[in-house]
Every structure is written in C-alpha cells, then in structure tokens.
Amino acid sequence: MKNKKLVKSLMLILLIVIGLTWLIPGTITNQETGALELSLLKPQGLLSVFGSFDISAQYFFQNSLIVLFVGIFYGVINKTGAYKELIEKIASKLKKKKELFLVLTIIFFILFTALTNVYFLMFLFVPFFMSILREMGYNKNVLLLSTVGSVLIGFSSQIMNSMFVKTVAAEGNPYLWVKIGVLLIYMALTVLYALKFSKEKEKEEEFFELSKRTGKNINTKPFMLKIVLIVFFIFFLLGFVPWNLPFLSTMHTSIMNLKIGQFAIFGNIFGTFNQFGSWWTSELYTIIISTIILLAFLYKLSFDEFIDGVVEGIKKFMVPAFLVGLMTLVTIFAINSGFVGTILKFIVSSGNAALIALGNMITNPIIADPFYISNYSMTMVLSAINSPNPQQIAYITQVMYGAVMLLIPTSSIMIAGLAFTEKDYKSWFKYIWKFALVLIALAFIAIIITTLIK
Numbered sequence: 001m002k003n004k005k006l007v008k009s010l011m012l013i014l015l016i017v018i019g020l021t022w023l024i025p026g027t028i029t030n031q032e033t034g035a036l037e038l039s040l041l042k043p044q045g046l047l048s049v050f051g052s053f054d055i056s057a058q059y060f061f062q063n064s065l066i067v068l069f070v071g072i073f074y075g076v077i078n079k080t081g082a083y084k085e086l087i088e089k090i091a092s093k094l095k096k097k098k099e100l101f102l103v104l105t106i107i108f109f110i111l112f113t114a115l116t117n118v119y120f121l122m123f124l125f126v127p128f129f130m131s132i133l134r135e136m137g138y139n140k141n142v143l144l145l146s147t148v149g150s151v152l153i154g155f156s157s158q159i160m161n162s163m164f165v166k167t168v169a170a171e172g173n174p175y176l177w178v179k180i181g182v183l184l185i186y187m188a189l190t191v192l193y194a195l196k197f198s199k200e201k202e203k204e205e206e207f208f209e210l211s212k213r214t215g216k217n218i219n220t221k222p223f224m225l226k227i228v229l230i231v232f233f234i235f236f237l238l239g240f241v242p243w244n245l246p247f248l249s250t251m252h253t254s255i256m257n258l259k260i261g262q263f264a265i266f267g268n269i270f271g272t273f274n275q276f277g278s279w280w281t282s283e284l285y286t287i288i289i290s291t292i293i294l295l296a297f298l299y300k301l302s303f304d305e306f307i308d309g310v311v312e313g314i315k316k317f318m319v320p321a322f323l324v325g326l327m328t329l330v331t332i333f334a335i336n337s338g339f340v341g342t343i344l345k346f347i348v349s350s351g352n353a354a355l356i357a358l359g360n361m362i363t364n365p366i367i368a369d370p371f372y373i374s375n376y377s378m379t380m381v382l383s384a385i386n387s388p389n390p391q392q393i394a395y396i397t398q399v400m401y402g403a404v405m406l407l408i409p410t411s412s413i414m415i416a417g418l419a420f421t422e423k424d425y426k427s428w429f430k431y432i433w434k435f436a437l438v439l440i441a442l443a444f445i446a447i448i449i450t451t452l453i454k
Contacts, residue, residue: 004321005424006409010327013410014205017330017366018044018298022309026338027345029383036345036383042337052332056375060328060369062281063412067321068314069288074127074208075313076292076306080299081213081220088210089222091135100138102198103191105129105146110187113154116241121284122151123416124236131208131420140207141431142198145190148417149432153190153439155370156402157183175395175450182399185248186372186439193435207422208316217300224298232291239279239287248276324412328370334366341380351385353451356393357444360400365408373397392450399446403439406432 015193022043027036044052077083094101109129113122126147133143159179173179238248244369252275254268273283296306334340340363345360359381367373378397382388408420409425418425 003323003419003422003424005426006418006422007056007323009425010323010409010415011363013408014329016326017333018049020339020366021333021337024337024339024342027341027380028338029379034383036340036341036380039338042339044162044333044337048333048336049329052329052336053397055332060331061325063328063416064321064325066120066284067123067317067324067416069285070124071313071315071317071321072310073288073292073313075311075316075341076301076309077225077295078208078211079213079301079305079309079312080225080295081218082222082225082299084210084212085220086222086225087131087135090132095136097433098138100196101136102133102138102142102146105133105185106150106190106194109150110154110157110183110190113151114157114159114183115160117160118240119151119155120413121236121240123148123413124284125420126417127208127420131210133292134206134208138198140421141428142194143421144414144423144428145194145435148413150190151413152402152405152411153186154402156439156443157186158398158401159183160193174391174453178446178449178453179344179395182442185442189435189438189442197431207420227293228291228295228298232287235287238276239274239283240252241277245277245278252276263366278430279358307407317420320416323419327410327412327415330366330410331368331372334363335372335376336439340377344377344380345384346380349384351388353392353396353447354444356385357396357400357447360397361404361440364397364401364404365410368405368410370401371411373401392447395450396447399443400440403436403443406436406439 025041026039028039029035030037047372074083091098109122109125113119124202129147130143133146138146157179160173236277256264258265273286274280292306292309295301296309301309343363344359347362348356360377363377364373367377374397378393381393382390385393405414407429409415409428417423418428
C-alpha cells in the first residue's frame, strides 16, 4: 500500500477521538425541557469500536459506494484508450495556457459547489481534472487544492446552504452580501495561492496511469467520448442541482408516462426515479452504468476488456473508499459518547459569535459529516444558548467548515482526494496550513460583520 503515511495519520486521529471519549463526559438533551445536561463518561472500548463498523456500514456506506462507482466509471473509460488521448489532447492544446486552465478548474469547483449545494458528488469530476492538471505538470498539492480543496472552500461559501437553514427553520437570507463577498474573496485567494506555488517541483509517483489501446480496427479517437461526457454532465446538471422549477416536474411526468401501447418505456426500463433536480445515489449509479455500457459499445470493448476496466477501477479506488468509510468512525464515536456536546456547551453558551465560531472550529473535524453537523452539533449549539440567532449560527457553522477541513482530514472528500493521489497528510499540511489560517481569519471577520446586521 502506497498510502501508509496517510493511514497512520488517520489512525492517529481515530485514537485521539477514542481517547477523548475516555476523558470528557457526554452531554445529552433533556427530552422534557430541551435543556442540555451533563451525562456520564461513555468511553469507547474494544466492543464499541468494532461494533461501530456495523453502524458505519448501515448508515455511512453511501459515500464509500459513491467512490467505488466513480472508480468503475474511470476504470472503464480509461480502458477505451480514448480517455488517454482526450486528456493528452486537452493538456497539449492548453500547454501555453495551463495557468488559465488551473484558474478555471478552481472557479468551477468553488462556484459549482457554492451555487448548487452539490457537495460530495463533486468527487465524480475530480479524477478528470486531476488527470489534465497532472499531464500539465502540476504537483499533487496543487491538484488537491484546485479540486477537493476547492469543493470544501465552495461549501463554506455557499450562498444558500439548504441543509443548515432547514435545521434552524430559518427564512430569508439576511447575510447574502456577506456570503457573496466571502465567496469572491475566497475564490480570488485560492487562485492566487495555487498559482504562487504551482511551479514547485516534487519527486512524485504517478497515481493514475492512463491506458493506451492498440490493435487492428481499434478506434481511440476521443470525439465520441467527448460527446458522451458532455451529455453525461448535462444529465448531472439537470438531475442533481436543486432547480425547484415546476416544468421539470411536468417533464418528469411526461417521460415516465411515455408509452408504446400499454408499455411505459422509461418507467419499466429504469423503474421509479426522482424528477430532475431531486436525483441522488440510485440515479447516479444508473447514469454511470448506462454511460460506461454505451462507451463500451461505441469503442467496441470486449466483455473481458469491460470487466477488466471495472476491476481495475475498483482496485484503484478501493483504498479511498475504505478510508472514507473508516473515518466515519470519528463521527460515530463522537456522537455515541456525547463529548462534543460538552465541548460545545462549555464554549458557546454565552452566545458570543466568535466563541460559537471557535466551538465549530474545534468540533467540526470531529463530527466531520455536514449532515450530522447540521443535525447534531447545530442542535447542541441552539440548545446551549438562551436566545440564539438561528440564521447566524447556521452561517457560522457553514463558513467555518471548509477552512478547518483543509487542515484536518476527516471530511470524506478530502480523505478521498488524499487517498486517490496517494499523498501523505504531513506534506499536504505543510503546504496548506498558512492558507487555511488566512481563510479562518477571514471567516471570523465575516462573522463579526454578521453581528452588525440586524
């Protein structure tokens, strides 16, 4: 395994969290009064640790499965030989404008995440952009910052984070201009930082070998691949971005009701699927499998070549998928023991915005998953404060998330990125820590501004 250094770093984080369950008592919510009450120590022993694997498989396996399907997708398209030609062609055409491509990559990942609320599914595009940037000669740190790092920064800069807003049952967007300002500043700083350190050379091994396919009557021209990938992206855009447009519902009904005689074509072939704007994993798996089958047909892959591509993709993405699943134990240990609630109550109970930000800064890497930060950490913060400002708490939670997660690799997307590139955490930390601290400082300034808005 080439990820031993990364695995050691992640295991150390797990051990620290387990240690905290032995040192800090939990805090629970009184079901009658809603008040937070100090509970007992709930140390995570051996049975708790290994029993958590079942919980992880039951509730957290989704992200690991997404990573594996991404692996299958790239494993098969790489097998066509057209993927290698496409990557090399793009890199060659933009060789003299590679800085522009780097800038556009950062803008794409930050803006798409910030404006669409699409988060972990952005990993689907990471290998493609990384392959082009790598072909252009950029080092792994730049690859990580411009893709998974930019997704985290985009998450912190989201204009309307529906998950957090829904938790606090808030209406309106009182900090809209603050969010837009943070988005633009974060994006500009990310571009400048990536460009400044993009020329640093490192001796790094390749992490994803592009396959060349040769033989009689074998077509590896990338034209058909480009068309299919563009159509794939259009479906992704339509399906996963929450458009909330009535005509999409009408379109969905029309498609599902399309019949030949009494036979519902799409309804019977694809089964029940959500309308555009509401897609999730089942639709993702469907379009991935449909796309690679189509490409296998277009590029005349044999059945053996197709299966080899699937297996090679799974092999390459197996470690990232495993580590993504493994680190969900951090979330499980923290919630089961309740010690995060104790930390939050101690820090945020005064209601001071800066202290709420500090509490999030400390505990976000422990809870890690945005869904559980929304449904657990934010609930604890709201219960700990006598007269909370729900909108501000939602924004503080959001803006503190990305920058901190650049430093502490417990978020699924950062773990997947580090594992995929086979980059050790120590090297990444040395590269990113100053930049992350700047983002954190700017987040505190933004939070101070929100306190001035009535």
